[in-house]
Amino acid sequence: MKAYLGLYSARLETPARSLKEKRALIKPALERVKARFPVSAARLYGLDAWGFEVVGLSVLGNDPGWVEQTLREAARFLASQGGFSVALEAFHLEAIDLDGLV
Numbered sequence: 667m668k669a670y671l672g673l674y675s676a677r678l679e680t681p682a683r684s685l686k687e688k689r690a691l692i693k694p695a696l697e698r699v700k701a702r703f704p705v706s707a708a709r710l711y712g713l714d715a716w717g718f719e720v721v722g723l724s725v726l727g728n729d730p731g732w733v734e735q736t737l738r739e740a741a742r743f744l745a746s747q748g749g750f751s752v753a754l755e756a757f758h759l760e761a762i763d764l765d766g767l768v
Contacts, residue, residue, distance in 0.1 A: 667763075668764060669726060669727070669728055669761075670730040670733045670759060670760065670761055670762070671724065671726050671760045672727075672736070672759050672760075673722065673723070673724050674723040675720060675722045676720070676745075676752050676753075676756075677719075677720050677752070677753045678718060678750040679717060679750060680716075680717060681717075682716055684716065685714065688716060688719065691750055692709065692719055695744060695747040695749070696708075696709070696721060696744070698743075698747065699740050699747075703739065704725060704736065705736065706723065706724045707721065707722070707723050708722050718753070723737060723740055723741065724737075730759060730761070733759060741757075
């Protein structure tokens with residue numbers, strides 16, 4: 667038996683002129699993603715930079731198709747939130763063997 671972990675990371679670029687302004691754009695967008703999709707979200711890098719930030723989403727499940735679809739839909743939703751643009755993005759799907767546990 668396997669579990670599947672989907673990871674998404676994105677570099678978001680923003681015209682913000684302060685860290686407070688950038689956080690006011692990105693943090694609510696991540697909260698909306700978490701409220702709409704069964705994903706975890708985190709601000710990963712660039713927290714002290716004005717013009718960009720790297721964020722990540724993750725989802726865990728037993729169906730690789732569902733994991734990938736959920737992650738891609740959540741990524742599209744994040745990109746549609748406005749106030750920033752997705753400059754780079756990466757998707758990863760990992761299979762985790764559960765044979766020793768079941």
